[in-house]
Amino acid sequence: MLQALIIAAGFGSRLASLSPSKPLTPIAGVPLIELGVRQAAAAGVGRVVVVTGHEAGRLEAFLPVLAQRAGVEIIPERLADWSRPNGWSVMAGAARIPGDYLLMMADHIFAAPILQRLAGEGSALRGVTLAIDRRIASPLIDPDDATWVETTAQGQIRAIGKTIPRYDAVDCGAFLATPELAEAIGAAVAAGKVGSLSDGMQALADKGRAATMDVGDGAQAWWMDVDDPRAHAIAEVEAPRYLPAIYGALSPQG
Numbered sequence: 323m324l325q326a327l328i329i330a331a332g333f334g335s336r337l338a339s340l341s342p343s344k345p346l347t348p349i350a351g352v353p354l355i356e357l358g359v360r361q362a363a364a365a366g367v368g369r370v371v372v373v374t375g376h377e378a379g380r381l382e383a384f385l386p387v388l389a390q391r392a393g394v395e396i397i398p399e400r401l402a403d404w405s406r407p408n409g410w411s412v413m414a415g416a417a418r419i420p421g422d423y424l425l426m427m428a429d430h431i432f433a434a435p436i437l438q439r440l441a442g443e444g445s446a447l448r449g450v451t452l453a454i455d456r457r458i459a460s461p462l463i464d465p466d467d468a469t470w471v472e473t474t475a476q477g478q479i480r481a482i483g484k485t486i487p488r489y490d491a492v493d494c495g496a497f498l499a500t501p502e503l504a505e506a507i508g509a510a511v512a513a514g515k516v517g518s519l520s521d522g523m524q525a526l527a528d529k530g531r532a533a534t535m536d537v538g539d540g541a542q543a544w545w546m547d548v549d550d551p552r553a554h555a556i557a558e559v560e561a562p563r564y565l566p567a568i569y570g571a572l573s574p575q576g
Contacts, residue, residue: 332344467549
């Protein structure tokens with residue numbers, strides 16, 4: 323059974339004016355965390371680990387309700403120090419998952435084909451596969467917040483980070499991860515790094531173990547990072563259009 327790990331521990335300061343909990347922020351009436359869980363289920367996931375932190379009690383109280391109505395097992399994993407970089411959330415959540423898993427950020431939403439394709443990208447030659455978008459000038463991307471990716475001619479990751487000098491793609495916030503990813507983050511921490519997800523990704527890239535999947539173009543390649551009020555306003559309009567299977571089956575939850 324395919325499993326997923328959703329990172330939902332951070333403060334979400336840029337959306338705080340709209341909601342005290344970023345994962346529970348509604349997009350056209352459906353909370354972000356529900357969109358993430360339902361998108362994972364549509365990709366074949368039967369069990370989801372959600373790493374909680376800021377406003378953990380509020381989010382954890384919602385998860386059993388969501389599990390019942392989405393038909394997916396949801397396991398909360400609370401991160402004691404949620405101010406740490408996101409790699410700590412990956413390590414905490416991955417400890418609850420044997421084998422490979424879809425890794426998603428709670429504030430990223432995707433057209434269904436992206437996660438469905440990503441779920442089939444597993445290979446013994448890869449420690450992790452990252453969904454990337456080569457449309458780096460897209461108005462949906464916030465260049466001040468994006469994580470950029472430099473790739474090789476073979477589609478492997480050469481460099482990844484928010485401040486790398488050269489890049490040809492942007493990180494979409496969805497990964498097919500193996501246990502190697504959490505191990506790489508832990509090794510980076512032991513070597514003195516802060517423990518970001520990018521630290522682990524770069525370590526795997528340096529070993530030739532970090533691959534990419536280009537999301538392509540058109541409606542099937544739509545995705546968003548809903549990180550601030552501007553992005554939220556766009557998502558309110560576009561999410562029902564690009565996620566018809568979810569919105570068509572649901573009444574707004576508020």
